[in-house]
Amino acid sequence: MLYFLIVVTVGGTSSLTGPLLAALLLGVADVMGKYLVPQLGAFIIYxxxxxxxxxxxxxxxxRGR
Amino acid sequence: MSANPPPMPQMAAEPLSPSAFLRAKPAWRWPEILFWISAFGLILLLPNRHLLLNEIVILGLFALSLDLILGYAGIVSLGHAAFFGVGAYAAGLLAKHGISEPVTGLVLSGAAAGLVGLLASFMILRGTDLTRLMVTLGVALILHELANRLDWITGGADGLLGVSVGPILGRFDFDFAGTTAYVYSLTTAFLLFLLARRIVHSPFGLSLKALKDNRLRAATIGIAPNRRIVAVYTLAAVYAGMAGALLTQTTQFVSLEVLDFARSADALLVLVIGGSGYLYGGLIGAIAFKLMKDTLSAMTPAYWIFWMGFILVILVLIGRDRLVTELARPFAPLLRWLAGSRP
Structure with missing residues (x-):
């Protein structure tokens, strides 16, 4: 349940493409982390x-303000 | 969550000088005195409900600490259980490894939680409310995961076993009915409340309110926002840690549940029920929350969560202020008479 909130905050709430890219980035990093260093587990995404x-x-x- | 403190009728008069204003605010009003007298009176009046009362006091103290940052400095937090958990585990580990005297353990656990709060406070200085929400949540999640993984220290998912707490100050032993526990928690909460009351009525507390209203404007009149936020966040962490330590010492057990997300959310719910920004919100909210939970789960063991949620939605939709005025209307003449009889 928390993952979508994490994705939106990491991507930034000012655009649609931001969360999309963040979702790809975090998803790949999370799976890679779970595959390569399984003992870290959920730490990576947090x-x-x-x-x-x-x-x-x-x-x-x-966007810069 | 934008709860306003109840209006104070005697404030509407002519503007006071700054020093007179600072001196007039902390004056004790009769409902406050009544509140604390009845809280201490329950020691004698309800001798067989002390375990529940003890839980209420601990939740109240925890909500009070969240109120310090939410109601006064305007920092939203979804991870306040992080400090509660640090305090709880610190108290448990201290009691397990030698220091079993509760008051020493309480102070040391508060200090440990304060240290974590100090470090975490630097992460919430920048960004929007959403950023702060997620950073506080992230800190709590990481601590939860740490407590889960470091099972040779914390006991992991089994909880910390073998916590044995000695008598308070070497004299008062914890009893089975929870009387010592309630007196101990209530006294601690009362002393911490007095300190919090002193702090929020000081110029420092007023500057926090200025920060909550408008940080940029507060900075332009010479209030350093970052340092004050670090200070109040650390203070709130100490309070939460002490609440956690009280829970450990009175139950003699620590589990992962002290760091749970639900605990942070409960504290926010308590403040939604009780209102934030006037210190009593956490305490009154905790009483209402625990009593509601207790009676509902006794009435409908299967569906009490549904009724909890239902009541909360109604409460927020109608608005607490409106609800309280409607409920207080029959008693208005009595209240007016009492207010008029003040010196």
Missing amino acids: AMMLCVLMIRPQGLFA
């Missing part, structure tokens, strides 16, 4: 979200 929001609080693909 950590990625926190890192992105640290660097770009408005989301990755938000």
Whole structure:
């Protein structure tokens, strides 16, 4: 249930393409993480979200304001 | 969640000087005194319900700590259970590994949660409300996952076993009926409440309200937003950690559930019920929430969650303020008489 919220925040709420790209990025990273380092599990997606929001609080693909 | 504090009738008079204003606000009003007298009176009046009362006090303290950041500084948080959980696990680990005196454990757990809160507060300084919501949620989820994975420290999904808490101050032992637990939790909550009351009525508390209303404007009149948010977030984390420690010490058990998302959501629900921004919202909301949960789950064991949700939707749709005025209308003459009899 939480995943769509994570995707939208990471992608940024100001465009449609932002969440789309974020969904691809997070989905690939999540599956890769689960495949390569299974013991980390759910950490990857949460950590990625926190890192992105640290660097770009408005989301990755938000338009500059 | 934009709950306004109830209007204060005697405030409408001529403008006060700043120092007189600061001195007039913290004056105790009679409902407050009545509230605390009845809370302490329940020690004697309801001797067989102390376990439930203890839970109410802990939830109230937890909601109070969320109120400090939501109602005063305007920071939305969906992950406040992170600090509750840190405090709970800290108290459990301390009691398991030697320091079994509750008050020492309480202070140390509060400090541990405060440290985590201090570190986490730097993450919520930037961005919009949605960003803050997700960052706080993310911190809580990561801590939940950590507690789950580090099972050689926390016990993982089995919970932390072997927590044995000694007598309070070496004198008062915890009893089976929960009387000591309730007195201990209530006293702690009362002292922390007094401190919170002092803080929110201080110039610091007023500056937080200014930050909540308009951060840019507050910054232009010389309030450093970031430092104040870090300070109040750390304080709220200490409060939440102490609430968690109280839960551990009075139940002598810690499970993953202390870090659950549902716990953060419960605290928000409590503030929706009780209202935020006047300190009593968390306490009153906790009473209403727990009593509702208790009676509904006794009445309909299978469907009580449905009725909880139903009542919450009704409450939000009608609006708490309107509901309270309608309910208070029959008592209006009495209230007016009481208000008029004040010196």
